[in-house]
Amino acid sequence: KAGVTQTPRYLIKTRGQQVTLSCSPISGHRSVSWYQQTPGQGLQFLFEYFSETQRNKGNFPGRFSGRQFSNSRSEMNVSTLELGDSALYLCASSSLLAGVADTQYFGPGTRLTVL
Amino acid sequence: GENVEQHPSTLSVQEGDSAVIKCTYSDSASNYFPWYKQELGKGPQLIIDIRSNVGEKKDQRIAVTLNKTAKHFSLHITETQPEDSAVYFCAASMNSGGYQKVTFGIGTKLQVIP
Numbered sequence: 472k473a474g475v476t477q478t479p480r481y482l483i484k485t486r487g488q489q490v491t492l493s494c495s496p497i498s499g500h501r502s503v504s505w506y507q508q509t510p511g512q513g514l515q516f517l518f519e520y521f522s523e524t525q526r527n528k529g530n531f532p533g534r535f536s537g538r539q540f541s542n543s544r545s546e547m548n549v550s551t552l553e554l555g556d557s558a559l560y561l562c563a564s565s566s567l568l569a570g571v572a573d574t575q576y577f578g579p580g581t582r583l584t585v586l
Numbered sequence: 587g588e589n590v591e592q593h594p595s596t597l598s599v600q601e602g603d604s605a606v607i608k609c610t611y612s613d614s615a616s617n618y619f620p621w622y623k624q625e626l627g628k629g630p631q632l633i634i635d636i637r638s639n640v641g642e643k644k645d646q647r648i649a650v651t652l653n654k655t656a657k658h659f660s661l662h663i664t665e666t667q668p669e670d671s672a673v674y675f676c677a678a679s680m681n682s683g684g685y686q687k688v689t690f691g692i693g694t695k696l697q698v699i700p
Contacts, residue, residue, distance in 0.1 A: 475629075502686075514630075514675065514690040526685045561629055565686065574620060575688060577629035 473498065475564050475578035483584045489550040492581045496543050496564030503545040504575060505537060508559040517560075520545055549583075557585045588613040590678050592691025599666050600699050607694045609676035610658040616678040616689075619652060619659050624673045624693075633674075634661070666698045 476495045484490050496503050505517040516529035520539035537547040543564075549556055559582050563575035589612040599605050609619075617638040622630035636643045636650045636659065643650050647666075652659040663670055676691040 477629075504688075513692045516688070519685060521685070527687070573618075573686070574632060574635060575686075576632065577622070579627075579629045 475562055475576055477560075477562050477578040477581050479581060480579065481582045481584075483586060484552050485586050486552055486554060488552050489548060490552060490583060491546055491548050492560055492562075492583075494545045494547075494562030494564075494578060496545070496562075497566075497576055500564035500566050500576075501543050502565040502567070503539055503543065504563045504565070505545070505547050506561040506563065507531075508561055508580070509557075514561070517547065552585045554585050557583060559583075588616060588678055588680065588687065588689040590676060590689045590691045592676050592694060594694060595692065596695045596697070598697045598699060601666060601668060603666055605661075605663045605666050605670070605696055605698075607661045607674055607676070607696070608658060609660070609678075609691050610656075611678040611689070612657065613678070613680060614654075614657065615680045615682070617681070618679040619650070620677050620679070621650060621661050622675045622677070624675065626672075630675055663696075666696075668698050668700050671696055671698045 478493045502521045504519040507515045518537050519527040523539045534550045539545045559580045561580045562578045565575050592609045620635035623633045624630040634648050634650050636652050647664045649662045673693045673695050675693050677688050679688045
């Protein structure tokens with residue numbers, strides 16, 4: 472099976488712009504989670520989608536949003552970019568075990584740099 | 587909420603020696619503990635995991651132990667090789683309200699010196 476794919480791999484934006492990142496989960500996985508990774512904060516949970524519905528959300532401002540399509544592909548959007556949004560954004564997909572998402576498999580990430 | 591502490595933050599070992607990374611968690615409801623390896627420029631890759639009904643699991647040179655009473659779990663890498671150099675993350679996971687809550691440790695940068 473192909474792994475989790477994320478596009479683009481690298482992005483450079485300026486403050487105030489907005490950005491959309493894309494994630495394609497492993498075939499058959501319906502749960503997609505997004506994380507922000509920075510050197511000082513580690514892996515911070517953004518949100519999780521399952522069957523096109525956001526089921527769980529981390530402590531990030533409303534500038535961070537996401538959605539999931541019927542084929543389980545997911546996008547996340549960051550509006551009004553700030554310098555502090557520079558990070559590696561990781562997507563992880565999960566299958567279901569007894570109705571609950573199980574092991575997460577990560578994609579390679581999108582490196583976002585905000586200038 | 588769940589809190590996961592991971593130690594040490596950096597670890598240097600000679601090739602062939604063993605490496606041990608330790609994590610503690612706070613919420614006894616956590617029942618699944620994966621370990622991830624992240625190499626430079628890549629996403630975290632699952633290397634081993636353990637569930638709360640098991641005390642130890644081994645896969646070749648890698649083993650994980652879990653002590654539910656003390657709420658800590660450890661990663662053991664034996665006969666380390668230069669390609670083991672990476673950042674390792676532990677995580678504690680629980681099922682909460684119909685979805686999975688995963689909390690990660692801060693990571694351990696392992697350097698294996700040839």
